Amino acid sequence: MGVYGFVSGVGFGTLLSLKEGRKRLFELSLGRVALWGLLGSAAVPALMGTLGLLPSGTPVVEIIQAMFVTGFLGGTFAPGSIAIARRAQLKPGEELGLLMDDPASGL
Secondary structure, eight states, X not given: OHHHHHHHHHHHHXXXXXXXXXXXXXXXXXXXXXXXXXXXXXXXXXXXXXXXXXXXXOOHHHHHHHHHHHHHHHHHXXXXXHXXXXXXXXXXXXXXGGGTTOTTTTO
C-alpha cells in the first residue's frame, strides 16, 4: 500500500506541475487539484497492471476497483493537502514566496 501512495503522489505531483506549474498556491483551484489527484492516483493500478507488477491472473475487475479506490483517495487527499498548505503560518524570518498572492492578506 505504501508503494501505491508513493507512486500516486508522484503522479499527482507530475500532473500538478505540468498543468498548474506557473500558479501560486492561492491561485490553484481545489477542484482542478482534486482532478489531478484523482487522475494521478487512479492511473497507478492501471500502470502497475500494464507493467506486470500485479500478481499474474489479477482480474480486470479488481484493477478497476483499485482504480476507483485510489482515485477517490487521491481526489480527496490532494485538495486537502493544498488546503492545509494554505493555512500554514510562516515562522519569523521566512519569506512569503509562493504565499504572496494571498487574497485575504491584501498583498
